[in-house]
Amino acid sequence: MLERVISFDPAAYSLETIQRAAYRYIDKFSIGFNVKEASIDCILQFDKEVDDLDGVIQDFRKEVLDQHLRARIAKETESIRHLILAHAFSRTGLV
Amino acid sequence: MSKFLPPESFAATGAYDLLPFNFTRLEGDSYLATNMVGESLIVDRSTLDDLVNKRLAPSHPSYTDARAKHLIAEKGDKASAELLALKTRTRYQRLQNFTNLHMFVTTLRCDHSCQYCQVSRQSEDKGAFDMTLEMADKSLDMVFRSPSKAVKIEFQGGEPLLNFDLIRYIVSKAKVRAAAEGRDLEIVIATTLSLATTEILEYCRDNHILLSVSLDGPSDLHNKNRPRPGKDSYQRFVANLQAAREIVGYDRVSALMTTTLASLPRVREIVDEYVGLGFEGIFLRALSPYGFAVKTRVYAAYDTEQWLKFYKDGLQYIIELNQAGIPFREYYTTLILQKMFTCADPGFVDLMNPAGIGIAAVVFNYDGSVYASDESRMLAEMKDQTFRLGSVLENTYEEIFLNEKLLSTLEESFTLSAPMCSECAFEPFCGADPVFSHAVYGDVVGRKPASDFCKRNMAIFRHLIQLMREDREVEALFRRWSALC
Known part of the structure; x- marks a missing residue:
């Protein structure tokens, strides 16, 4: 079983953001976390032979960045999202 | 003083708020961003960063698009949120109608013995595999409890024509009740046509019944897939299709x-067969992981990648036919395109959120059992009764449609909260298929990264987007498909 450790700066990324990114790769590796003050260490254990291990890790890093951006959008639009849904269903009798 | 504000009043200011949207990487540096109703924009990574961080300048080519697609709203602009709400309401308007499609399994008996068929019996035992009049009556009571103004009854089997007397009985009663309650009634018979007689066809004509028939391709392929005594399934099909x-x-x-x-x-030959017989389109369907298809190992005979190759090759051929002046559509593609280009949901049960089980379609089985979907009853044939909601003989409407398993499944599989789906830019084009997940993975959500449902549909979405980006003519063709009813 191949194992790699990669680290993220907790000042830049939350654990939840990294976990969300990791979920997308559960068909490629399992993951453990070691959360420290200065870093979040991710222990990646690849289930099977992966052709392009470095490519997968690079993709995972990009995904963390994407998740960070998604979290920003979700946080900023939370109230308008609820407002739109409430408005959309206001006359349906469903809510 | 003019009663209209000058044009400058409507110019973009560059001060904006974000509206809810998701994004997913397509390939390389390209990202797809979609709002709550599937309006979309393709941007590169730096534009996406600028957009989210509110640095996108009004002069940027994507700025106007982002406003028009309701990804952003200028400060003080209330119309964008209201329009988005209106479109969201349109997208989910089917929900308030509740169940529309009611499938009646009038018999499991069939004259065919298809390897992949989930539900059929080679039997003369009518008592064992036919729906009774009492079950039909009680099922009809359930149908007319639905609040939907439009009611669709679809007869399935086995071969439903083997119990045609019951079809006559149900049709006559349903018509009377629909007329009395002012409902729109549509009736469909799903049949191989092998047993269609002139009398049956005249009855269908007189009662405005639609026929959904089975054709797997050229003669040898159809007869191989659909064996019956006499080995003449295709020959009977062609003759009875004409009639x-x-x-x-x-x-x-x-x-x-x-x-x-x-x-x-053989996808091109299959398409040619459909074109040759005068059909306007084809539905390139993958086998479902249920019933006999699994038991006889037919389902495992090909994987998602192989099916995708089949689908893409078929779609390419259909595009070429259209470019050669032969109008023809692929129906699964059309359903997805309708979700991509319009706010209306076409109501296809496998691509709905909340899932279509029970609340869009329901099955009244030959033995009185009620199932949440056609796939649910197929699963039951494998001794898995998870999605059996009750029995028309024993349970009330409330007990069946407020069944805890149904409600919890709908909630757990809801794509706006399911892991990965909730943040996927393809979500507005997709749907929840909890019965598939349950059948394959043992739980109604499944592991999305490993899910064949997810893999198949995401690959199709990406493929359609790529085709449209590469060729404006294809985009125009796809837009025409999506605009047709």
Whole structure:
């Protein structure tokens, strides 16, 4: 079983953001976390032979960045999202 | 003073708020961003960063698009949120109608013995495999409890024509009740046509019944997939198709196919068969992981990658036919395109959120059991009764449709909260298929990264987007498909 450790700066990324990114790769590796003050260490254990291990890790890093951006959008639009849904269903009798 | 504000009043200011949207990487540096109703924008990574961080300048080519697609709203602009709400309401308007499609399994008996068929019996035992009059009456009571103004009854089997007397009985009663309650009633019979007689076809004509027939491809492929005594399934199909069109009406007959391992290398021949027989389109369907298809290992005979190759090759051929002046559509593609280009949901049960089980379609089985979907009853044939909601003989409407398993499944599989789906830019084009997940993975959500449902649909979405980006003519063709009813 191949194992790699990669680290993220907790000042830049939350654990939840990294976990969300990791979920997308559960068909490629399992993951453990070691959360420290200065870093979040991710222990990646690849289930099977992966052709392009470095490519997968690079993709995972990009995904963390994407998740960070998604979290920003979700946080900023939370109230308008609820407002739109409430408005959309206001006359349906469903809510 | 003019009663209109000057044009400058409507110019973009560059000060904006974000509206809810998701994004997903397509390939390389390209990202797809979609709002709550599927309006989309393709941007590169730096534009996406600028957009989210509110650095996108009004002069940027994507700025106007982002406003028009309701990804952002300028400060003080209330119309964008209201329009988005209106479109969201349109997208989910089917929900308030509740169940529309009611499938009646009038018999499990069938004259065919298809390897992949989930539900059929080679039996003369009517008592064991036919729906009774009492079950039919009680099922109809359930149908007319639905608040939907439009009611669709679809007869399935086995071969439903083997119990045609019951079809007559249900149709006559349903018509009376629909007329009395002012409901729109649509009736469909799903049949191989092998047992269609002139009398049956005339009855269908007189009662405005649609026929959904089975055609798997050229003669040898169809007969291989659909064996019956006499080995003449295709020959009977062609003869009876002509009769059905003459008697019931040319546009009252549509066809469905099933993809087996033998079909995979022959998609162009299959499409040619449909074109040759005068059909306007084809539904390139993958086998479902249920019933006999699994038991006889037919489902495992090909994987998602193989099916995708089959689908993409078929779609390419259909595009070429259109470019050569032969109008023809692929129906699964059309359903997705309708979700991509319009706010209306076409109501296809496998691509709905909340999932369509129970609340869009329901099955009244030959033995009185009620199932949440056609796939649910197929699962039951494998001794898995998870999605059996009750029995028309024993349970009330409330007990069946407030069944805890149904409600919890709908909630757990809801794509706006399911892991990965909730943040996927393809979510507005997709749907929840909890029965598939349960059948394959043992839980109604499944592991999305490993899910064949997810893999298949994401690959199709990406493929359609790529085709449209590469060729404006294809985009124009796809837009025409999505605009047709």
